[in-house]
Structures are given as C-alpha cells and as structure tokens.
C-alpha cells in the first residue's frame with residue numbers, strides 16, 4: 777500500500793500512521809520526525825531547518841525534496857509506504873509525482889483527515905510526545921499513566937517547541953494557504969479519500985482501514 781496522509785497540524789496523522797504502518801506493513805516516513813531527529817542531534821542540517829520550523833514556516837522545497845529523494849530511492853524502493861507531512865504544497869506534490877513515475881510506481885490513495893481549526897489548536901496546545909517511541913498524549917483526553925512520562929518506554933515527554941500558540945497559528949496559516957489546495961490536486965487524480973478526523977482515534981483508524989482494504993481486495 778502506497779499512501780499519503782493529508783490534514784492540518786493536530787489532525788491525527790501521526791497517530792493514524794502508527795496504526796496503518798502495522799496494518800499494511802509499510803514504511804512510515806514523517807518529514808517532521810526526520811527534521812526533529814536532526815534538531816535533537818544538533819546536526820548542521822538541524823540548525824538550518826530550525827530557523828523555519830521554530831517560526832511555524834515550511835522548510836524550503838529544495839531541502840525537503842533532497843531528503844525525500846534519498847529516502848525513496850535508498851530506503852523505500854518497491855516497499856509500501858505511508859508519507860506523513862509530505863507533500864505539503866503543489867510544487868512538492870508535482871515533484872513527488874515525477875519521482876514516483878521515475879521509479880515506476882504510483883500512489884494507491886491519499887487519506888485526508890478533516891478537523892475544525894479550534895479542535896486542532898486545542899489538541900496541539902495540550903499535546904505531549906515521547907521523543908523516543910513517538911507516542912502521542914493529550915493532557916486532558918489521553919493523559920499518560922504517570923504525569924510527564926511515556927507509558928511505553930518511561931522516557932520524559934516533551935512539549936514540542938512549535939506546539940505553542942503563536943507558532944501554531946503560523947503553522948495553521950501555512951496549511952490553509954499551501955497544503956489545503958492539495959485536496960483538489962488529488963481529487964482530480966481520483967486518489968482522495970476524506971475522513972472526519974475529530975472523533976476517537978480508534979474509530980477513525982477503523983474507518984480508514986476498512987476503506988483502504990477495499991482497494992487491495994481481490995476483484996470479484
């Protein structure tokens with residue numbers, strides 16, 4: 777299964793990716809996670825991209841496309857994949873289409889998670905993440921068993937630097953102006969499958985999985 781997840785910050789792409797990766801044995805590629813790893817390791821690349829990420833702006837397409845090309849050719853190859861956070865604008869989507877064509881492969885679907893802006897902001901402000909296993913918590917709706925600590929590996933949870941209100945507003949504006957037009961881009965290619973992302977994660981993932989299974993079901 778070759779998928780792209782679309783949706784505003786806080787729509788649940790990361791959580792859904794975890795379930796779909798297991799279900800379809802695909803490689804999960806989150807540009808946000810890749811970038812944060814560079815920031816945590818204080819690489820020169822991490823320093824360059826921090827300028828953009830910390831202000832809630834997109835990392836320039838040229839940098840993103842270099843990384844994606846490397847992942848696609850060297851780590852993904854012919855395997856199934858789930859892209860989460862890429863493509864993020866029309867230029868990235870067009871470049872992605874060209875890369876896939878060069879590799880002789882195509883997307884199976886683009887899953888879009890739709891949520892109202894107020895729900896997204898509320899989720900992001902209260903979001904805490906495990907830097908190690910990437911589990912996502914919400915201080916009110918899904919708190920960890922022990923405050924500040926990951927249930928699975930005991931790591932100290934972090935409040936992402938870009939999950940503060942001023943940066944969130946900039947991220948949502950970037951999404952609205954640059955990423956939202958991708959829904960039409962993929963609708964025109966008959967790849968778009970839209971879901972309400974405001975409910976419980978388990979209900980959303982089962983709705984998505986049952987829709988995607990239809991794509992891989994043998995023809996009757």
Ligand code: ADP
Pocket residue numbers: 784785786807808809811828829832833834835836837840860861862863864868938947
């Ligand atoms: P979210 O989807 O919750 O906003 P991500 O973890 O996907 O967060 O991304 C965090 C930040 O990394 C983004 O705000 C942006 O600055 C940068 N980023 C991630 N993916 C891309 C991309 N494909 N193009 C440009 N910038 C990106």
